[in-house]
Amino acid sequence: MSVKDKAGPRGGRGSAPLKVDPEIDRLITHVAHFMNVTKKDLVAIAVTDYVARHREEMRARTQGAMSSVLDVTDRSRVALLTGLTPEQRDAVGGVPEDE
Secondary structure (H helix, E strand, O other): OOHHHHOOOOOOOOOOOOOOOHHHHHHHHHHHHHHOOOHHHHHHHHHHHHHHHHHHHHHHHHHHHHHHHOOOOHHHHHHHHHOOOHHHHHHOOOOOOOO
């Protein structure tokens, strides 16, 4: 697998330094050497593999976090769309309770 095969939204043309402990950097260096890949490619392969193996767990955690933060009731939708406070909303007739 080549990192170029999985280019991101910028086409794989940017890079950012990745800070790791010196011990981990030595491990990455040795494994990359023995696997005949660049350190950059090894990290990309490792992260891609990790994400694939933990995708369902990440999805569940993301959904859990979003549902605890986002209120998906009709009242919250009206507030979001109109910018009305609960008092203003109630003064103009309110919103029926969600079932």
